[in-house]
Amino acid sequence: MAFSVTDPHHSRLRRLEDQAFALFNNDDYALSMSQKTRDAWGRLHAAAMRTKVGGRPHPLAGVALISLSSMDQIDGKNPDALAQSRAGLALLEPFADAYPIAWMQGLSIRGYVEIALGDVAGGANTLAQASRYMDGYIARTPADKLDKDAHMLRSNIAFSHAQALTRLGRNAEAVEAQKASMEARIAAAGPDSADTIGSYYTYAQMLARVDRDAEAERYARLAVDKATDHVDRKHPSYARALEALGLLLSRTGRRAESLDYLQRAIAIKRDTVGTNSLYFQFGLQNLGTVLLPLERYADAEPLFLEAERGFRRIEGENSPQSARALAFAASAGLAEGRRDEGIARLETALARVRAGSDKDRDIGQRVYPYLIPALIAAGRADAARAAASAFAAETRQLDNAPAFPLAQAAMLAAWTGANDIGLTDSALRLAGVLRDGATLNDNGELTEDQRAGLDTVLAVAAQTQDGALALDAMAVLAGSRIAQANRLVAQRLVADPALAARVRGLQDKIKALEAADRLLLRALATDSGVAAARAARASVAADVEAARAALARDYPRWVEARGGDRPDLATLRAGLAKDEALLAVMPAFDGVYLLAVGADGVRVERATMGRAALVALVNRLRGSLTPAGFDATAAQDIYAQIFTPDILGALGKARTLRIVPTGAFASLPFAMLPQRPVAKVDRDTRWLIRRFAIEVQPGFATGGDTRSRIAARDQRFLGIGAPTAFASGQSGQQPGAAQRGGALLAANHYFRNGGADFHALSELPPLPGSLSELEAVAKRFGADRATLLVGAEANEGALRSRDLSPYGVILFATHGLVSGEMEGVTEPALVLSPPATATPGEDGLLTASEVASMRIGADWVILSACNTAAGNDAQAAAYSGLAQAFRYAGAGSLLVSHWPVRDDASAFVTLETVKGANRGLPRAIALQQAMLKLIRSKQDGATQPYIWAPFILMGR
Structure with missing residues (x-):
């Protein structure tokens, strides 16, 4: 219909519109949200309803209602906002092109409120409609006619749409919506504004949800860089950018690295917004949840308790967020062995949420998996059974509940007698779901919830004396540690596009299996359609097992690096x-x-x-x-x-x-x-x-070592070690020269930006006995059968250029960087001499992934380096990955040590073990006899375990 917004017959309506907008956009917030402003919109609406255009009320009647709906939304009156926006859109629809901004604002408000009131799918559809209209509006409007407000509206609509799509599990679409929001925000505010920085880290979070981790990290780091360069430290976007990057790093297995960003974010929040804000309490909780998988329970617990007090202070005694923080604190206390205290906290958390609402089932998913086993252990069978029934019922009512909580609820119900499903069958099903979930994680890490689930499976196995069930669960735990240790080894192998495609194909099949598991578990819980669900699951499971078997056959080294096949x-x-x-x-x-x-x-x-x-x-x-x-x-x-x-x-x-x-x-x-x-x-x-x-051995690999032993008369020895010190990256000291520095630090300390940190390496403590040890072992073999690479010759280039196949025994006597978290660009490594000149691919560190790519024919590899067996804390990956890498490279047996070894004792045990094995003794017995011989020897202090006990034989 013919219509003009500038029609002179409607000038009175436009004056009323101007008056209302002047009030609504006033810098005085109280005035802008006052009854006076509402009355101005009401006058416009009434006058516009009396004014007809082609038999319809004037479209400004719809504009007035949409503005009132905006005020209702801001005031939290969502039902009123929904009614007003719907009525306003109905009035405005025939004239949408004449009032495009108001039309899109109305759709945006309606979609947002629909989601807030629980209609997420409806809200997503409304916002999709708004986004399509906005795209058309932008396309047909000359660039010089578009102001920043239009771009900002486009950004807000796309942002809300992305959030709705995420809640619906449509993450790939959410990524595209958030990308559109980010691009519009850049157009509206520029690439360096605080608002745009928020779009960067939100886009990073969306990318992480679809496993596009490299891109996600790029945008998360961009947000931090922009915030550092262009935003005041007091602005919320600065701390949020740090926090977003920290959470992303944690998600991708680099929790130790993430802690710095999260701690900085909390410090900034504490200084800028203070502790009396939800913003601050969520920061505490986020940091605590990163510490839990690192098993730093004593550090995490006070953070949760501080957050719990803060949430309660701000939101009231029945704050759902305070209940969640208290549940996290309870899990930390349980892990530390304080069962009664943990039970009390978990029961309080449940009661607190129930007092506020009987519809919040999410807290139960956090509480019940910890509460029920604790109640069983405390002998409170009736309470455990009631909790298990509640857990099963609430889990069934969750939309799209994952397979893990469904399987966990079913097993706990079976354990307490709350259902008739077989306990062993349900425990095996839970172990299988956990194993498949670990396979999907490229980092090999288990969450705290997954480890708690495996704990319950193992408790059932101990109760029923089911060795097969225990082995199933233990293989997941051991495989996780192996995969963490070999993360970069596996990455190097997956650089092969053919293998990468096969791995992703397997993971896709496992996702299908998870969906089939979920349907079967729901069918079992409701006793409906069980036969069909079981048959469908069996078909998918057979497909997965066939894919696993083919991958193990074609790429055995990758499977081994990821923890090996499921043992039987x-x-x-x-x-x-x-x-x-x-x-x-x-x-x-x-x-x-x-x-x-x-x-x-x-x-x-x-x-x-x-x-x-x-x-x-x-x-x-x-x-x-x-x-x-x-x-x-x-x-x-x-x-x-x-x-x-x-x-x-x-x-x-x-x-x-x-x-x-x-x-x-x-x-x-x-x-x-x-x-x-x-x-x-x-x-x-x-x-x-x-x-x-x-x-x-780090895992449950089956099958013996079928390598043929090299005859003693053919044994040749290669010794590498006593490297020159790192000093500004230049070699020059004599072999075995003392290096300055104190204690050996965690391995992360010696890496920077993907390579060696020469300054940190220059501070390594001395190893004065390494040259003596190498010379002592070489002397036992004889000059004609021994080769030493020491001092400046103990470098990566010399090692790589040498044919290693003739050597039956290879000994490394140097620092081993294995202590602490192996994550990010950090991996286990042996310290060699720094390159004399800049050489591509050489930095003085022989890493596990580099070792794995070598070809070694040695019957024995001895790593006489500090702590090459394993890291020295609970979080360190088992047997470092460094020793495993030598096995992948072809070494027959590994002799490694738990702590720095006295050079004369090392030489004695090394030679006696190799000699015994060459006499035909099994290798473990050869080492046993060497250690016992050392104890009986007259060497100074030889009876003390510090001297003879660090040596271990590592198998597969």
Whole structure:
């Protein structure tokens, strides 16, 4: 219809519009939201309704209602806002092109309020309509006629649309919507404004949801860089940009790196907005949730408790957010062994939310998985059963509930007798869901919730003495540690496009399996359509297993780097030699679990001491070790916790023990555990090494080492070490020269921007005995069969250019960087000499991923470097990945150490072990006899475990 907004017949309406807009846009916020402003819009609406255009009310009647709906939305009167926006849009629709901004504002308000009132799908459709109209408006309007307000409106609409799509799980569409929002924000405010910075980090968060992590990190870092350069430190966007980057780094497995950004964000919030804001409390909670997977419970708990108090102070006693923070604090307390306190906190969190609303089921998903096992352990069976019933019922009511909580709820209900589903079947199903979830994670990490779920599976396995179930769950725990240690090794392998495509194909199939699991679990819970759901799930599972088998066949090294195939108990037992047994020692969430597999049976136990206490005991023993003695009480207590009568009964008369430890137990020198209390150390002390020859392996790989042994007469020796010091990146010191510096720091300290940090490396402590050790071993082999690369010759180029196949024994005597978190660009490495000149691909660090790409024919590789066995804290990845990398490169056996080794003792054990193996002894027994011979020797202090106990034989 013919219509003009400038029609002189409607000048009175335009004056009323101007009066209302003047009030609404007033700098005085109270006036702009006052009844006076509402009355002005009301007068315009009434007058416009009386004025007809082609038989319809004048469109300004719709503009007035849309403006009133905006005021209602701001006031939180969402039902009124929805009614006003719908009525206003109906009046305005025939004239939308005449009032495009008002039309789009009306759609934006309606969509936003629909979502707020629970109609997310409807709101998303409304915002999609607004976005399409906006795109057309931008396309047909000359650029010089578009003001920043139009671009800002476009950005806001696209932002709300992206948020709605995310809630609907339509993440790929959400990414595109947020990209449009970001581009419009740049057009409206420029690339450096605080508002635009918010768009950068929001876009990064969207990209992360669709696993486009590299792009996500780029935009998150862009937000931080822009904020640093262009935004006042007090502006909220500065702290939010730091926080967004920190959370992204945490999500991609670089939690230690993320902590710095999150801590800086909290410090800025504390200084700028103070502690009496939700903004600050969420920052505390975010930091705490990053600390939990690092097992830094003592650091996380006070953050959650401070946030809990803050949420309650701001939102009231029944604040849902305070309940969530209290539940997080409870999980930290449970992990530290404080069960009664944890139960009380979890029950308080539930009661607090129930008092505020009976519709908030989300808090139950946080509380029940921790509360129910704790109630079972406390002997409160009735309370556990009631909680399990509530958990199952609430989980069924969640829209699109993932397979993990559905499986967890079903297993806990079975465990407490709240349903009739078989306990073992439901536990196996939960273990399978957790295994598949770990496969989808490129970093190999398990969340705290996943570890708690595995803890419950292992508790059931111990209760039912189901060795196969225990093995299933333990393989997930061990595989996670292996995948973390080998993260960059796996990345290097996946650089092969063919392998990358196969891996993504497998992950897509696993996502389909998760969906099938979810449908089956829902069918079981409702006893409806079970047969069809089970058949559909079986079909998808067969597809997944076929893909897994094909990948293992075609790319075995990648599968091994990711933790290996799923082990089978029968195959594992068949792979043990006649006189061999296996013992797995696994900390999960609040418990430590033991699996013994021997000729006389299988035994599953939970240690009587909790995880936190037993880990503290291991750390106490490690901290007490000196050349003069050790904490004998701690050592004997650990032995008693692990080698119980039933565990020893399952191990039977085995002479060799294969141990699979994770977490803190990867740094435990099992050989020195005394079988009985020790009053005085002497040559006859009953160490565990007298009972068993010990081989340690990071996972449950089956099958023996089929490599043929090199004959003794053909053995040749290569020694690498005693490198020159890093000093401004230049070599020049003599072999073995002392380097300045103090204690060896965490490995992250020695990396910067993807390469070696020469300044940090220059501060490494000296290794004065490394040259003597290399020369002593070389002397045993003889000058004609020994080669040394020492000093400046101990560099990456010299090693890579040398044919390593003739050497039967290779010894590295240098620093090993394995302590601490292996993440980001940081990976386990051996320190070699710095390059004399800048050389591509050489930085003086021989990393695990570089080792894995080498071809080594050595029967033995000895890593006589500080702590090459494992990191020295609970979070460090088992057996460092460095030792594993040598196995991938072709090494037959690895001899590694738990702490810096005295050079004469290292030379003695190395030579005696190699000689024994060449006489035909099994390698573990060769090491056992070498250690016992050292104890009996007349070397100074040789009876002390500090001298002989650090050595371990590492298998697959």
